[in-house]
Structure formats: C-alpha cells, structure tokens
Amino acid sequence: MIVNATEFKTRAGKYLEIVEKEEIIITKNGKEVAKLVPIIKNGTPNADFLYGLLSDFENKDITKKQIRDERINKKYENID
Structure with a gap:
C-alpha cells in the first residue's frame, strides 16, 4: 500500500x-x-533468514533442525 x-x-x-x-x-x-513492514512474530530472525536462503528447497515443511543440519553439512563437505 x-x-x-x-x-x-x-x-x-x-x-x-x-x-x-x-x-x-x-x-x-x-x-x-x-x-x-510488519514484524514477524513467529520463529526467530535467524530461522526466518535461513528459510529465505532455502527458498529453492523443494520441501517447504522443513524444520529448524533440518536447516541447521543442512548448514553444517555444507560447511564441512569440502574439507579434506
């Protein structure tokens, strides 16, 4: 508006x-x-940010734990 x-x-x-x-x-x-802009009252700002990063992720019913695990896996998958 x-x-x-x-x-x-x-x-x-x-x-x-x-x-x-x-x-x-x-x-x-x-x-x-x-x-x-409206204040988002559900969840946490960090979780909301992560949901935005995963906007192309097919499964929209993802949990905070799954997001955390995904971040950790990506961080350490290229370490030799």
Whole structure:
C-alpha cells in the first residue's frame, strides 16, 4: 500500500493496524521516503533468514533442525 505523508500523519493509528498485514510505503511530494513492514512474530530472525536462503528447497515443511543440519553439512563437505 502506498500513502502520502499527510494522510499517514492524520490516520497513523489506522495504518499501524494495516501494517500488521501488509507493507506500507510512505511518500512525500511524490517520492518514496519510508517503508513500514510488519514484524514477524513467529520463529526467530535467524530461522526466518535461513528459510529465505532455502527458498529453492523443494520441501517447504522443513524444520529448524533440518536447516541447521543442512548448514553444517555444507560447511564441512569440502574439507579434506
């Protein structure tokens, strides 16, 4: 969603509720100046980052342990 700064200032409470569901871009004089993004409340930032790294991984029902094991295996597989 894109909203201008004046509208955002006038109805900040409304946009704080909306940002829980989607990103909000704030513009000033027609230029993008800020971006509000929802905070991810599930999991941990590290796990979320790792899920992003494995976006091409076929099995989307992967556990944190599987991600950790995959990282460890890749780290040590080329050591002679």
